[in-house]
Amino acid sequence: MYCKKVKTKSGQVRWECIEDGPANPITGKRNQIKRRGRTKSEAKQKVENEIAKQNLTRVDPKQVKGMTFDQLVDKWFEMYRVTKVKKNTIETRVEQIQTLNKKMAKMPIDKLTHLFYQGVMNDIFSEGASKNTLLGTQNCANMIFKFALKHNFMAENPAAGIIIPENPKTIEDLQKDSIGGKYWERDELNEFLDTVLECGLELDKERFFTLAFSGIRVGELNALMKSDLDFDNNLIRITKTMSGQNENMREYELGTTKNESARIIEMEQSIMDMLRELVRQNDEHKMKYRTLIDDYHDGDFVFARKNGYPYFRGDVNYRMKRILKKTNIKRHATSHIFRHTHVSMLTESGVDLPTIMERVGHNDPKTTLEIYTHVTKKMREKASEKIRGNFDDLLQKISFQNKNVTLM
Known part of the structure; x- marks a missing residue:
């Protein structure tokens, strides 16, 4: 329902609300209901009452x-x-x-x-x-x-x-709702990745480092295939996402990305070297297990089980939860936090907002813009602190001059 303030001919301010009512039963044309009131709620109620009144005359008792x-x-x-x-x-x-x-x-x-x-x-x-x-x-x-x-x-x-x-919201809820709660600070990411290297299970290192340094969605990560990796140019092509009924590996489905568009991400050499080694290991596993496992699935997934089938979001979040328990990171987080953390990493590295949005595949800039604004504000504050720290002796000259002027 659309509502706005309007002025009457007498100059009084009223609320006016408009909503589509039942279509004309003969012509099928649009039928907009418009009503005014002293308050927004009064105008809305009048519109709803009129729509209900018109609907009541159209309900076929025999049909229902x-x-x-x-x-x-x-x-x-x-x-x-x-x-x-x-x-x-x-x-x-x-x-x-x-x-x-x-x-x-x-x-x-x-x-x-x-x-x-x-x-x-x-x-x-x-x-x-x-x-x-x-x-x-x-x-x-x-x-x-x-x-x-x-x-x-x-x-x-x-x-x-x-x-x-x-x-009622708890302190933890408020922390999660705040902009700062949507992404990890550098020390938190560092602790998590260190713990992955120390305590991670198979594929944990490859999963979480790729998520952190690419900003791709977990479904996009799980859907990556060998053909999506361009090792010559250090590129990853994102064209699809992984889903499946009840996360049954044998009933997985590949669909388009959330915004139904493909994108190409340039990656760091060390991440691509890591993925190249993973692909090599996958090829070895394929040679070994496709004859040992009756229903071996040759899907060419980068992140594949021993039987070749893909993983799901729940699998990644389960592994992430296991790692988090071994860290000092207290706030709740799922694998989606890596996307927001990647936005903050790009912002701190001086990447402009349009490039960030293109890289992470965001059509809706709301969260990206919030993080970008929050991080750049912190960067400006740090810049001011550095100025004060490095040139405090020069700033003291102003204080000394002001003191002399006051004494005179």
């Missing part, structure tokens, strides 16, 4: 009689799954649908009220669901109910204006 929530979901999902949605997004929606169906699968949709649905969200929260899980489930339910409104199955959207329950 006996229809339950799970039946509505089936109708919506049949449409949703053939839209331009990635496989891993569909898998996420399936999980969210399962969560909703556990609470209201057999609920008749003509009995499904805002109050009942709020209770559903409260129950999911009380069972320990994270805020992100709640927001994702709410988003899924909202799409289902909007589908119902569009096809005249329901008169109102029970998910509209819902309150997402949440616990």
Whole structure:
């Protein structure tokens, strides 16, 4: 719903809200509902009331009689799954649908009220669901109910204006939400990588050094193939990402990158030398295991299991958690922190923002810009400190001159 402040002919300021209502039943043309109020909430409520009123007259009682929530979901999902949605997004929606169906699968949709649905969200929260899980489930339910409104199955959207329950934020939450909590400082990265070298298991060194010095996503790392590595020019080509139902290695799927575009990353010589050695070892493993393992999979993955199948995000995060337990790093982190840390590394190295965004494959500059701004501010502060430290004797001359002027 779009809302703005407007001036009336008498010069008074009012809030005006606009939202699409049910399409004209004869022409099918767009029908915008516009209402004004003294406050934003009043204007929004007027629009919602009018939409509900118009929807009510369009609901066909015969069509919805006996229809339950799970039946509505089936109708919506049949449409949703053939839209331009990635496989891993569909898998996420399936999980969210399962969560909703556990609470209201057999609920008749003509009995499904805002109050009942709020209770559903409260129950999911009380069972320990994270805020992100709640927001994702709410988003899924909202799409289902909007589908119902569009096809005249329901008169109102029970998910509209819902309150997402949440616990009071802890100190740890505040640290995670802060910009500084989104990436590791140099000493933290150094400690983690040192621990990887000392205590890491097979592939840990190659995984985490590559993530830290490339900024690629974990799914992109797991999808890397031998053909993506250009050792002559020290380049890595990013064209795909790894996903799979329940992270079953034999049911993996390769999809396009998050922003559906390919990119090429120039890498340091030492990282490419490390990956070259890994590829050499993979070739040896292939010669050894493809005759010993019945279902050996020759996928040519750079980060492959002994049987040739790829790894998933969960595997990498599990290994990362193991390493973190052996460090003094206290704040929570997943493998995604390497992307943000890489942005800070590039910023400190003097790389400009457009080049950083191109390298990490960010269409949305929000987080990248936040980190870039935060790091450059710290760099400016350090520059000022260095000036004071190196030229303090000259600055003292100003203090001495000011003191003499005061005495005179």
